[in-house]
Amino acid sequence: MTRKQRRLTMIGGALVVLAIAAGLVLNALRDSIVFFSTPQMVAEKQIPVGKRFRLGGMVEQGSLVRGDNLAVSFKVSDGGATLPVNYKGILPDLFREGQGVVAEGAMDASGVFKADTVLAKHDENYMPKEVADALKKQGRWQEGEGGKPVMSQGAAKPVVTQ
């Protein structure tokens, strides 16, 4: 093979791999991305039953109910709307009423959000970024309350149960 042919083989091979990768990426992006919503957005947009998304907001005061065998239910609110959430499993250490939370799951037919993942961050004044943004948009959250930054350092703890 001449130098030119060799180079062409190489470039051809590279293009094939890149094309395959591009196909994989596009395919995966279509199927596996998860959108973020607040209860308000859920109320406005009709999210089909069973479609996975991330729900963010504040856990409403007094809404946490523990059932049998680790079943819990609570309400997530963003000030505008409220959405009931069911979850089965162990909540993260810093899950508290009146604190920000992000849950991943889907709506069921009765209008309840069934979460299979609940994320809470490991810091007393932490607010998940999406939740802070959403609340800010509605004018319900002031940046740096009490002189403290909204987000201070702290690793977070995602909790997943299948």
Next chain:
Amino acid sequence: MIAEAGHYALVLALALALIQSTVPIVGARLRDPALMNVARSTALAQLLFAGLSFLALTTLYVTSDFSVANVFENSHSAKPLLYKITGVWGNHEGSMLLWVSILALFGGLVAAFGNNLPLSLRAHVLAVQGWIAAAFYLFILMTSNPFLRLAQPPLEGRDLNPVLQDIGLAVHPPMLYLGYVGFSIAFSFAVAALIEGRIDAAWARWVRPWTLVAWIFLTLGIAMGSYWAYYELGWGGWWFWDPVENASLMPWLSGTALLHSAVVMEKRNALKVWTILLAILTFSLSLLGTFLVRSGVLTSVHAFATDPTRGVFILLILCVFIGGSLTLYMWRASSLKQGGLFAPISREGALVLNNLFLTTACATVFIGTLYPLALEMLTGEKISVGAPFFNLTFGPLFVPLLLAMPFGPLLAWKRGDLRGVTQRLMAAGIAALLAVALVWAWTTGGAALAPLAIGLGVFVIAGSIVDMAERTMLFRLPFGGAFRRARGLPRAAWGTAFAHAGIGVALIGIVCESTWNTEYIGTMKPNDVARLAGYELTLKDVTQRQGPNFRESLARFKVTRGGDEIGEMTPSKRNFTARQSSTTEAALLSRGASQLYISLGEEAAGGAVAVRMYHKPLVLMIWWGPVLMAFGGLLSLSDRRLRVGAPKPAKASRALQPAE
């Protein structure tokens, strides 16, 4: 006083870095050895002052000087000494100081051990190191000074985030930074080569050990971070495809590609332009990682302090260095001469294939990590890209890479004999098929992909063994002869075999853990028994205990299997008084490579406690793999040819050039 001294040392280090980044370049232009040698002394002095500054902050932490804001925010006098020290880098300011100290360390090492480098190359390399260092000293001094004092010193600190009070944190960030920052050397060498317009096999031989060192640390750092997440976060996950993890995985992928392409360049003087590009990209990805972690633009489990000015500053550094080096690359790369020829089926060809897949896999991680950010900026829509995306893109790209991996080391340079190699790999192929059949039969009717993936892992491991058996002529020579050959083999060959086998080991662990992981979640009262994967776990009691800076409730479990007592597991939940926060301390019990895992949830009514238990088959192999890889890297680093010293550069240009 100590805080001010530390601050002053940092300013001096900045001044030295500025000298280091200019004077040697002028010296190289004027061909003045004295000016070029300034690089060496400034790099060593810079290391001294950066080190002093770091030492000052450590002293402040150890003595619990709460008049310093950073110490107040992140320390507590009741904290154990070890965590006082590791707390230095458990926060943004301190970790940036660690970052520059390591950068100064690498610069100092090049200065100290780079005596066999051509003078002008060393001057250029250290000057580029000086630019990076100066940018980050400025960043620390202007946006994240760790030495700021509080007007009214409080009596007690706010304590370090409890999750970070762990031995894993003591080791994980420094390891990771040694990896990230270590790639700066390859970057500096690449930029220096572009400035000089000259690059040859000797260049690759100088760059390779530095890249290898960085790669070893990054490999161990990533593995350690993963193990830390596994036992500390309390739900048994070891990789989340979290942006911050991806940020460390991307430089690892491109750094691995760089290691391999540097081999081609060193041995065959080919792929020069590509190797330079990879060196630039690898460090650029390290910088990007620093940006992603430090700016907080992405929601991540590692939400560190965020401050818009910091993000903008790092973004600026990022743009200047990546943009600048790539512009220089476009401008100068064409002046680098093309190297040796090779057929597509050859060792070089295999290494090109390796590079192709590694960089493409790296690109998919890049897209998955930054796509949410781009989409949010363009459309305002918030999405998250999680594990399914990466499993669907990264996974399929790694399959051909792993399939091809055993072939690479067996192919000859220049032109390889694919059929011959296939014949020699027959044993490995048979071993793989046997493994597939065995696993299939054993797990009847389970997931179909898992046995195939295990077969792939076995193929990779067996391929490494075949490679070594071929080289030592095991089974063909008497055993003594094979042993002598084994000792005579270059260490780099052993390194390759270990590192490749490590990938196979990790793959098997990953597949087994994610396919046959069993879990039990429920509430338990004392004397309740949970059954999991053939084990019986009995809750004996729950007791309260006072630790140095926390209270914990400790549960004791008796583990039995078929009536035989195996051991006791004591998971606990700790409450840290200073921060009013709690952590879950999981209990682990290893059985071979498999582990039992228990973590506690909240206490329910009537003395019952919520527990989460897992049986994770062969989970330890996930981390043995990287350890094997790092060991392979270490063997390769101790190779004779890297110790004996680099060959003379291709052209002794300085000697031939007429004096001006």
